Amino acid sequence: MYQDVKRYLKRKLQQxxxxxxxxxxxxxxxxxxxxxxxxxxxxxxxxPEIHQAFRDFFxxxxxxxxxxxxxxxxGYKILPYYTQPKESKHLQALIDIIRNxxxxxxxxxxGRDDQIALTGKIQNAINAEIIETDExxxxxxxxxxxxxEALELxxxxxxxxxxxxxxxKIFQVNPYLNLVAPDPKPRDESEARFKGYNSDxxxxxxxxxxxxxxxxxxxxxxxxxxxxxxxxxxxIDNSYFEKNVRSLTCHTIAQELALYISYNEEYLxxxxxxxxxxxxxxxxxxxAMELFELISKKDENAQKFLNYYSGEIDVENAEGYPxxxxxxxxxxxxxxxxxxxxxxxxxxxxxxxxxxxxx
Numbered sequence: 302m303y304q305d306v307k308r309y310l311k312r313k314l315q316q317x318x319x320x321x322x323x324x325x326x327x328x329x330x331x332x333x334x335x336x337x338x339x340x341x342x343x344x345x346x347x348x349p350e351i352h353q354a355f356r357d358f359f360x361x362x363x364x365x366x367x368x369x370x371x372x373x374x375x376g377y378k379i380l381p382y383y384t385q386p387k388e389s390k391h392l393q394a395l396i397d398i399i400r401n402x403x404x405x406x407x408x409x410x411x412g413r414d415d416q417i418a419l420t421g422k423i424q425n426a427i428n429a430e431i432i433e434t435d436e437x438x439x440x441x442x443x444x445x446x447x448x449x450e451a452l453e454l455x456x457x458x459x460x461x462x463x464x465x466x467x468x469x470k471i472f473q474v475n476p477y478l479n480l481v482a483p484d485p486k487p488r489d490e491s492e493a494r495f496k497g498y499n500s501d502x503x504x505x506x507x508x509x510x511x512x513x514x515x516x517x518x519x520x521x522x523x524x525x526x527x528x529x530x531x532x533x534x535x536x537i538d539n540s541y542f543e544k545n546v547r548s549l550t551c552h553t554i555a556q557e558l559a560l561y562i563s564y565n566e567e568y569l570x571x572x573x574x575x576x577x578x579x580x581x582x583x584x585x586x587x588x589a590m591e592l593f594e595l596i597s598k599k600d601e602n603a604q605k606f607l608n609y610y611s612g613e614i615d616v617e618n619a620e621g622y623p624x625x626x627x628x629x630x631x632x633x634x635x636x637x638x639x640x641x642x643x644x645x646x647x648x649x650x651x652x653x654x655x656x657x658x659x660x
Contacts, residue, residue, distance in 0.1 A: 302339065302347035304518045306354035309334055311522055312529035319362040319381045328374030344371050351375075364437065384438040386446040391431050391438075395447035398426045408478065410468065411505065417452065417469040417478075424466060445563045453477040460563040461506060463513040470506070472568075496571030503575040510561065520580060523553050524587045534592055535602050539609045550584060551577050 309331065314321065335344060335351075344351075351369045359365045359379060367377040386392065399406070405423045410416040427447070431440050445460050448467060454460075455473040471478075495503060510516075528534070531549050532542070554573035555566075562569060577584065595603035 302335075302343070303350040303354050304521065305335070305338060306351050307358060308521055308525040310354065310358045312525040314358075315526060315530050317359045317362045319359075319379045321379075323375055323377060332371075332374050341371065360441065361439070380437060382437050382439050384436050386438060386443040389436060389438050389443050391434060391436065391443065392447055392450070394430050395427055395444065396451040398430065399423060399448065399451035402426070415471045417471070419448065419467040419469070421465050449563075451477075457565050457568070459565050459568050461509065462561055462563075463509065465513075468506070468509060470502070470568075472565075495574045496567045498568060498571035498575075500575065503572055506572065507575060507579070514561070516580070517583075519557060520583055520587065523550070523557050524584070524591070526553050526556070528591050532588075534595055534606055535600055537602075537606075539606055542606070546588075547577070 313327075313330070339347070348369050348371075352367050355367045355375065355377060356365050359377075363379045363381040365377050365379050367375065369375050399419065402423050405420045407418040407420055408416075410418040427444060431443065434440075441462065444462065444467075448454070448460050448469065449458075452469060453476045454469065454471070455475070457472045458475075459470040459472070461468040461470070524532075527549060531537075532546065551570060551573045554576050555569040558569050558572055558576075562572070592603050592607060596607060
């Protein structure tokens with residue numbers, strides 16, 4: 302329930318806004334969405350998850366007081382943040398918690414001189430300090446500011462906020478650790494596809510993230526943002542898709558990563574490129590399923606998009622590019638088919654999209 306509601310909000314609203322008013326029409330659409338997926342008993346049982354999904358979605362812009370009624374829908378009020386993290390009354394206390402507990406600062410982390418981990422006891426103490434605050438402050442950003450100041454981090458250093466610990470990746474000189482230069486070097490210019498970041502580092506951070514989040518839910522959230530925005534197959538054509546799909550997907554993955562990682566645009570895009578490279582097939586399967594769902598609803602633009610994959614030659618810049626053909630075993634593009642035929646066509650379409658992704 303939590304993940305479905307979160308994806309719904311990402312798809313419909315894209316980004317949280319403190320000025321968003323939830324209308325009667327919004328409630329009709331939302332109730333239709335969850336009632337088509339869950340029984341009344343399941344919805345009643347999971348009301349706390351609905352509340353939490355709304356709170357987490359709107360967290361970047363403010364605290365939210367939310368109420369859900371299975372008959373009438375959602376009602377909420379957004380309480381915007383008024384205190385900047387650097388002005389928080391809790392900031393110095395959080396800095397002291399970090400600096401006064403060297404025992405629970407793991408350094409070097411995983412044997413790396415350019416990585417630090419703040420383990421569970423520090424995290425628990427931080428949470429205890431701010432959990433019941435009456436201050437209108439973004440707690441996630443407050444924690445990031447406290448870590449940066451406590452450890453004297455530079456702007457390009459990165460904080461990864463996980464459920465059980467915080468991991469810090471150092472990319473520059475660090476006075477707190479008396480570190481003149483991280484070793485080994487953090488940038489690998491041969492890895493141009495990852496914005497120059499070392500693929501081994503990215504793999505380690507990817508594995509850390511996978512221990513903390515479900516990558517399938519993460520990708521579902523990324524694609525919900527895309528399908529509700531710049532990859533809306535009710536509007537775009539094949540040319541736009543093939544020219545933009547990788548860049549748009551990479552930037553949206555980076556946007557979703559910012560929920561867990563402090564802002565460093567190049568690092569986020571490099572990490573997003575790594576995630577994209579390691580999840581190509583899963584991403585294209587989601588694209589295919591989105592198209593097929595639209596086609597099943599008789600959407601003309603989505604059907605036109607599918608019909609493009611005809612096996613003909615596409616002439617572009619005086620060169621011929623074969624367009625992959627997408628069909629069922631009987632040679633048709635008819636979606637009124639049995640399960641086996643549908644999955645054959647789905648696999649065919651995913652293969653076609655992946656063949657075209659390098660154009």
